[in-house]
Amino acid sequence: MADDHTHVQEFFSARAADWDTRFAGDGPAYAAAVAELGLRPGDAVLDAGCGTGRALPPLRSAVGPRGTVLGADLTPAMLDAALRAGRGGSGLLLLADVARLPLRTESLDAVFAAGLIAHLPQPEANVRELRRVVRPGGRLALFHPIGRAALATRQGRQISEDDLRAEPRLRALLTGSGWRLTSYVDEDSRFLAVAVRQD
Numbered sequence: 001m002a003d004d005h006t007h008v009q010e011f012f013s014a015r016a017a018d019w020d021t022r023f024a025g026d027g028p029a030y031a032a033a034v035a036e037l038g039l040r041p042g043d044a045v046l047d048a049g050c051g052t053g054r055a056l057p058p059l060r061s062a063v064g065p066r067g068t069v070l071g072a073d074l075t076p077a078m079l080d081a082a083l084r085a086g087r088g089g090s091g092l093l094l095l096a097d098v099a100r101l102p103l104r105t106e107s108l109d110a111v112f113a114a115g116l117i118a119h120l121p122q123p124e125a126n127v128r129e130l131r132r133v134v135r136p137g138g139r140l141a142l143f144h145p146i147g148r149a150a151l152a153t154r155q156g157r158q159i160s161e162d163d164l165r166a167e168p169r170l171r172a173l174l175t176g177s178g179w180r181l182t183s184y185v186d187e188d189s190r191f192l193a194v195a196v197r198q199d
Helices: 002-013 016-022 024-035 056-063 076-084 123-132 148-154 167-176
Strands: 044-048 068-073 092-095 108-114 134-144 179-187 190-197
Touching: 024 056, 024 108, 024 134, 024 190, 044 056, 056 068, 068 076, 076 092, 123 134, 123 167, 167 179, 167 190
Parallel strands: 044 068, 044 108, 068 092, 108 134
Antiparallel strands: 134 190, 179 190
């Protein structure tokens, strides 16, 4: 697992400085995805693998001033970029591994995770850890600002049903980790899977 962490940190550290510039048009897609999470004022939410914190402002808007917004990421350079972008005011940033979150069990109402699932070294165990910190009936949103086919084209590869984000594979992963998939959208303009934590 240490090698996986090193790879992820190296990959994102090298890209942190210009990440927001490269993907400057993604803001509206993030805001729309956060809206579908169904957050209420006063809720507590984690942006897991928050990167440069692009989801933090819409998450703060959704939960209001009395809500709690946390952003956790494994890569210091991404958290530094979030601070430089002024997003630290929208939530508390944590240098943390989503495989071992420094949070109490059932302390959150929801988890938002943009682009995270492809980088999890042990997806079932890692998604189970996200479940641990969410109360029963709480929600998980797995998001990407473009869909699987568009992302595969961008990366110069073919789309595959072996992809963990393919609906049958993702449904099985979530079910095995204590979540129930409630909606799944995979279109060129976005990928969004929403699940509810089972008791």
